[in-house]
Amino acid sequence: MDEPRVPPSGNGTPYLSTEEAASYLRISLRVLQSYRISGEGPAYRKHGARVVYHLDDLERWSAIRRYRSPSERDED
Numbered sequence: 016m017d018e019p020r021v022p023p024s025g026n027g028t029p030y031l032s033t034e035e036a037a038s039y040l041r042i043s044l045r046v047l048q049s050y051r052i053s054g055e056g057p058a059y060r061k062h063g064a065r066v067v068y069h070l071d072d073l074e075r076w077s078a079i080r081r082y083r084s085p086s087e088r089d090e091d
Contacts (some may be wrong), residue, residue, distance in 0.1 A: 029070045030060070040077060060082035 037047040050056025057076030
């Protein structure tokens, strides 16, 4: 059974700041920013001047990076 997703922000919103999204994905803030600039990262949204990430977009991005073995990854 899947565990319920709990936003790390604790404020109940599915929108996470860049810092929260990086923490959620367990990658550094700098790596997430680099991925966003290069277009390799999860989809993001602009709310005014703020960059935010929706939990569903983070899950989707992570899911396509799921591998069962190193050889499966090499096939990409």
